[in-house]
Amino acid sequence: MAKQEEVILLDFWAGMYGMKVRIALAEKGVSYEHREEDLRNKSQLLLEMNPVHKKIPVLIHNGKPICESSIIVEYIDEVWKDKSPLFPSDTYGKARARFWSDFIDKKGWSHVVGSPS
Ligand SMILES: N[C@@H](CCC(=O)N[C@@H](CS)C(=O)NCC(=O)O)C(=O)O
CATH class of the missing domain: 3.40.30.10 (Glutaredoxin)
Known part of the structure; x- marks a missing residue:
């Protein structure tokens, strides 16, 4: 079970x-x-x-x-x-996926919800 x-x-x-x-x-x-x-x-x-x-x-x-x-x-x-x-299974693909995930966390959401003024 x-x-x-x-x-x-x-x-x-x-x-x-x-x-x-x-x-x-x-x-x-x-x-x-x-x-x-x-x-x-x-x-x-x-x-x-x-x-x-x-x-x-x-x-x-x-x-x-x-x-x-x-x-x-x-x-x-x-x-x-x-x-x-x-995630992609290859190491380079995984690194690229992490890069864009990090980019969106740091920069992307402010474009979605707006930056604090
Ligand atoms: N780096 C965090 C950010 C999480 C975050 O900012 N959560 C917000 C809601 S979207 C929160 O809990 N805010 C409450 C606070 O700042 O006290 C993650 O990726 O999980």
């Missing part, structure tokens, strides 16, 4: 970083519990699971937290590796 996985995503519906994680989980067909956070009144669980940044998204896999959306996406790809690869 397959081991039961517990997957919880601490998230905020409009969060662009959480959206990356939701897409990755959907591509892999992973069932998970979505827990909506109030970012003005963060839950004790969020503060415990991400004490460094205190931000969403946080993936909690079998009780263990994974923080930072790009790190979470790579984690998902490695854990559920038999379904829909999210």
Whole structure:
């Protein structure tokens, strides 16, 4: 019998970083519990699971937290590796994918949601 996985995503519906994680989980067909956070009144669980940044998204896999959306996406790809690869398999392709992911994190969202003035 397959081991039961517990997957919880601490998230905020409009969060662009959480959206990356939701897409990755959907591509892999992973069932998970979505827990909506109030970012003005963060839950004790969020503060415990991400004490460094205190931000969403946080993936909690079998009780263990994974923080930072790009790190979470790579984690998902490695854990559920038999379904829909999210990255190219060759090292150079993987480096290019990471470059663009990093670019979007640093520059891209400001074009989507606007830069603070
Ligand atoms: N580098 C982080 C950024 C996460 C982030 O900025 N999350 C925002 C919501 S989209 C947040 O939790 N904001 C609450 C706060 O800054 O207190 C990632 O990639 O996960």
